[in-house]
Amino acid sequence: MYKIFSTVISIILVFSYAGQISGADQKIIISPTDFEAFDTPSDDGTSVSLRWPSSPSESPDAEYVVYVSENRNGPFVTEVLRINSQTMYEDNSHSQFHYVEVNPGKILSRKGERKNNRKEKEEHFFKLVLMSGSSTVETKNIASAFSRGDWFDWKKLNNFVLMISFVVLVLFFLNHAKKSPNLFIRKINGLDAIDEALGRATEMGKPALFVHGLNGMGSISTIAAVNILGRIAYRIAEYDTTLKVSNIDPIVMSVSQEVVKESYLEAGRPDAYVQDNIFLAASEQFPYVAAVSGIMVREKPATNFFMGYFYAESLILTETGANTGAIQIAATDSYTQLPFFITTCDYTLIGEELYAASAYLSREPLLLGSLRAQDVGKGVLIAALVIGTILVTCGIGFVRYLFMAG
């Protein structure tokens, strides 16, 4: 009797415990009420956006899984997304909506489930499943979307408008400069000192050294440096002094050779041009520093020009030049290196002065016109900064979106 009683009690206990486990594992979870898919705006046509409201069953253990298929009826076996249920909330939705961008074409191709290589106007179907432990629940609807490439990035509209406005401004002042060529341009000491520096090199019978920065011809600062090199080479040819140009990039070297050659031709001194004086010193940063420093120490140029974009090598170069007693003129838009140039060089062109140098040296009205446009552009930006600060302080916040990067 006792055995039967204890067996019955054990069976009841085992079943009740098993029920508890099953109840804990198989808890009821609620699916999101909606699930939508749409073409991601302003993209290259590979992305689809997914959006759904938060479920009350979200927890640190729960996960959202999205399956993708090329057919509405499935099979939905390929995961395109798996995230913790309490992540990837839509911006400014206060955790009420989830928003995710996925690339279904890439995932289907990777899994070998894509029928062909088409990318344009491709419809994908998505199924959203909420998983928690062994419980799963899926949304009622299958969401679908075409992925299309867009021909304009609307997030960059403000940038585009600003760009067009600035282009119009530059063109206006170029036209204006044609009519009134004597535009005022403020004195830039560093550029005025070029003649003095070249004169010193001529008197001393020593060369002038032009050092390019580390960037290639794709960098606007290198192009600006090459423009200045052309003007300097013209004066050097007139003074009959030696100009040495050290390069780290073979393309910059080739362009520099052509620029210097043309300047010598223009000055009527083609015979004075020596191609070996525009040379590749090295193709790596610190070998370049070693090579240029060696030239400075051995040949002791009377004048050193450092033009372009520089990195950590700037101080080693200019300090070596300062120790050799050369007049040093630097021009860079690399603001991290500016303190080193200001410390060790006699004259430093800061930031946009590098770009203004060519216009300043040539005094061509058209080039001067673009400088006026730059000044007006800066004036507009300063006004926008001041007015924007006042408006945002007064609680009018829309103005910040006008200059927001896309």
Added chain:
Amino acid sequence: MNFFKRTVPLFIAFTMGVMMAFQYYVPHEMSQSLLKIVSRWGITIGGFAVFLGAYSLFHLHLTKIKRKLSGWGYSIFVFFGAGITIIFGLYNGGEFFWNDKQEGTMFEWIYFNVQVPAGATMFSILAFFMASAAYRTFKARTNEATILLIAAIIVMLGRVPIGTMISQYIPVAADWIMSVPNMAAKRGILIGVSIGAIATSLKIIFGIERAYLGGGD
């Protein structure tokens, strides 16, 4: 001749300049492909330009050796270093250059045991040069130099534990200097640089700035 030296380059600069400026605003796949193709062109041209660079380097140093110019002995090391590196690069650990680059070859050994330490040595010289440059700058001869000196002392002290030991306000002052006046100056320079870069790009695209083609006109 002027057509090929002036008109064609200006036309290419205008076409590519306008195209790539608008490419930034077009996210379409075709636009992205165009960017990739143009970038590949740049890499390809850069690859061929290496031969020009190598020719320039070797010709310069050969002339120095021939004429026994100042420092010609160093030029021998250029040929010595380049020759050894090229030989081991082509040998490629016995697999030769037409096969994939091998790991653990003599070429890599030269790179990691000669070039990298030599570069690091050059970089380490920077610390000493920084000290000598700072000494020259921080001699408080003018009002600006005095302000620079005071700001530099506060920032340097604010970055090391002894600054906090002297006063808890020093790190606060250092952070303020870096995040307010320093940041304002940096942003001012950046705005000027950005506008200058756009204006220079426009001058090149519209053919107003032609100095990069050689000559002034």
